Amino acid sequence: MTSVVIVGAGPTGIVAATLLARYHVDCLVLDRWPEVYRQPRAVHLDDEIHRILSDLGVAEGFAAISRPAAGLQLLDADLKVLARFTREPVGKHGFPQANMFDQPQLEDLLRTNLARYPQARLRTNVEVTGFTRHAHDRIRVAFVDRATGATEHVEADYLLGCDGANSVVRRKLGVAMTDMRFKQRWLVADIRSTVDLQQWDGVHQVCDPVRAATYMRIGDDRYRWEFRLLPNESVADYSTLEKLQQLIAPWVGAATDLELVRVAEYTFRAAIAQRWRVGNVFLLGDAAHLTPPFIGQGMGAGVRDAVNLCWKLAAVIAGDLPEQILDSYPQERKPHARTLIRVALAMGWAMTAGRGFGAAMRRVLLPCLAQVPPLRLRLLEGVTPPLRSSMLVHRSRRRRSLAGTLCPNAVQSEGFTLVSTTPLSRGVHVELTRRGTTVLVVEPHSELGRWLGAGRASAAIIRPDHVVMRSGTDVVKLCRLVPSSAGLVSRPSRAGRPSHRRCR
Template sequence: GVTVSYDEGGERQTASARWVIACDGARSTVRKALGVDLDDLDFEEPWLVVDAEVQGPVSFPPIAGVPEGADLQRLSVMMCDPVRPATVVPGRRDHRRWEFMLLPGEDDKAMSAPDKVAELVGAWMADVPHEIVRAATYRFHGLVAHRWQVGNVFLAGDAAHQTPPFFGQGMCHGLRDVANLAWKMDAVINAGASPAILDTYQRERDPHVRAVIGAAVAAGRYICELDPDLAAARDTRIREEARGKQGETAHDLIPAIREGLVLSGTSGAGARFVQPVLADGSKLDECTGDGWRLFVRDDTVPGEAGGVTRVVAAALADNQAIASWLDQHGVDAVLVRPDHYVFGTASDSGEDLLAARAARLFDYKEFTA
C-alpha cells in the first residue's frame, strides 16, 4: 500500500490506500517527492491565454482559401500568422478562448495587463459586448516523465507528461491514462487478476504519448514560424498538399499499443476499436457495455467466457461497421479490452483469444518471463 502525508489547516494528516494515482498537474508535488525526472522534448514557447464571454459573433480576418461568409464561429481556428500566431477556440454557450504567441522579448506580466489583453482581443470582437474572464501566460512544453510508476504510485495526466496544445490532446492523454489504470485495478480487485498487470501501464501509454507529443511539437514549430518568407513558403506548401486530400484528425496521430496486454502478432492488436452509431441511434458501447467484449461475425464462431460479453455482429441493429472491421482485418473474432483497445483477433474461433486473455490477466508473471 501507500501512505500519503499532507498538511491541512496547518495540521499534518495521513491517508492510506493500496494505490495512489497522482493527477496533481504539471508541477506535480508527488512526482517531485518521488524524485522522478522529466525528458525534455525540446519545445518551450510562451503563450497568452485569454478567456472571454462574448455576446455575439467573433470577427475573423480574411483567410486565404476560406470562402467569404463561411461560418467559422463553431470551429477551432489556428491563425498561422508570422506577425503573431494565434488560436481561437469556441467554448460552451458564449465562452471563447484566444491563445496568442508571445514574441521574443515580450514580458509575461506586461502582456497579461488588462489594456494589452483588450488590445489583442479587441479586433476580434469590434462592437460586440464581451467580458474578459481570465488572462494568463503559459509555457507550452513537450515533457514526459522518465518513470510513470514508483511502487504503487502512478503518475497520470500533466504529472506524467505535458504536450503543446496544437492537437488538443492534453486532457485526452490524461483520460486515457486513468482509463488504462482503472480497468486493470478493477480486474485485480474484483476479478482476481495478477497485480503485475499494472506494470504494463507505462509500457502501453508512454510510446503513445511520445508519438502524439512529437507530432504536436512538430506542428507547433510549423505554426510558430515568425520569418515572413519561411511562413509564405509554408503556406504555399500547405495549400499544395491540401488539394484533393481529406483532412487529418487527431485520430490519425494515435498509434496502436505495441506491447503489454495485447496479443501482438494478430491483425489489429492494440488499435482502438470502432464506435459506430447503430440503426436505432445508440452508440455501440451503449448497446454492448464497456467491459471485455468478444465480437464474433455470426453464431457459427465459437467463444464464450465468464467476465466477457459475447456480441454477435450479425445480431446488432446495424452490423455493417463491425463486419467491415472484421473484413478489413481478415478475421472472424475480435476481443476488445474495457478501455476500447483491441486485445487481439482470430479467424474461425474466439476460444484462443479468451485463453490468451486469461493467461495474461491471471498469470502475468509467467507470461512476461
C-alpha cells in the first residue's frame, strides 16, 4: 500500500514524486522503460522552471548541464532578422531566463535526486494495464513486470497519470482530448560539433511558409535543427549528414567536424484533455495537454502541473486542507495550459502561415511588435500568465492585483508565507507560526516591499508553490485568511531531514 501511485517517470512524474517525498508522502512511480530514454527531446526551460529545480535541490546540477541562451530572433526566409528578443542572464526568478539542455541528462539528474528520498520508490520496466476503485475509494493499480511477465497490484489513495501523449491512464478513464486544430510534421536533427558555428547564441526561428525552421545551440558541442517537412517528404530523405547538408548549410557553412546524433520525425500537435481530475485520479503533463514546441514550454507545463498539484495533495493527506481543494488543480492549470498552447500556436502561425500578402504582412508587423513595450516585456519576462480565480487564488477587481502571480525569488517555505510591510503583533505572529506559516516582515523599499507596492498591497499570502493566494492592504484580515499548513511543515523533508523554512 502507498499513498500515491505515479504512472510515468519522465520529468513530470519524477518531479511529482520528489515533491511528494519532500512532504513525507509515500509514493510509487511506475514506468514501462527499463532506463531513461537516451534520445534528445526537450531542450529549453525558463527561469521559473529553473527556480523549481532549485527548490528540488538540483540547481547546481542543472547549471552544470545547461547553457543560458541569449534569447529569440525571428528571421525571414532569407535569414534576415525580423525581430530579436534578448534574454537576461538573471531573470526575476533569480536564474537565467532561457536555459538550453539535453533532456536525458536532466532526467538522470532528477532520478539521482529522487533516490535520496526513502518515501519514493521507482519501478522501471513495468507496464500499467489498468486500475479499479477499491474499498474506501482507494485505487487498485495492475501492472506487468515486462521482464518476468508477472502481474502485480498496488493500492493507493491517489493515482497520477504522467504517462505522456499516449496516456494509458487517460485512456482507461475514457477522457477525450480536445483537438486545437494544429498538426504539422517536422524533422528534428541533433548534431555534435567542436566547431563554433559563429551564430548568434540564441534561438533562430525562420518564418517561412514553405520551409519554417528552428536552430539553437543546446550545449558546448551540441546543436539542434528543426525543419517543417513538405507533404512528400519523410525522415528517410534526411537520414544522413550528406542529405541534411542542404538544410543546415546556412548555419554550418564549410564546417566538416559534424556528427549526427540523431534525426527523427515528429508530429507537432495542439490538444487539451477535457477532464484533468476524475475522482482521485489526475492527469498531468502531456497526458493532459500537448503544446507545439515553438515557445519551448512543453516540458515546463508538465512541471508546473506537478508543482501545482503535489503540495495540495500533501496538505490534504496531512489534514491541513479539505479534499475538495483538489478541484483547484484543473481550475488553475487547465486555463493556464490552454493560454500557453494558444501562444505557441500564434508563434507557429508567425513561422508557417501565409505566402505573398501574408509574408509581406509578417515582414512589416513582426519588427513593429518587437518594439511594443508590453509585448516585449511579456516575452522578456516569460509567457506565464497569472492563474485564474479558484479556491486558492482570490483575485480582486483591482488593477495590478498580485493574486495568481508568482512571488519573486526571495521567499522559500514548505508551507504558506505571509509577506508584509506592516509589523505584526506578537500574538498574531505566534499564532501564524503555530499554524505553520512563515512570517516575513520586509522594508517598503526592499525587493519584496517594492513588489508589494507595485501590486498596490502592503501584504500578501504566498502558497508553497510561490503563487500569491491573496494580497491587499488589510493585514489583519489577511492574517485571519491564511490556511493552516502545520501538517506540511511538521513532516520530515529533504531526504529525511527535518523541514526548515528560509528566505533569500
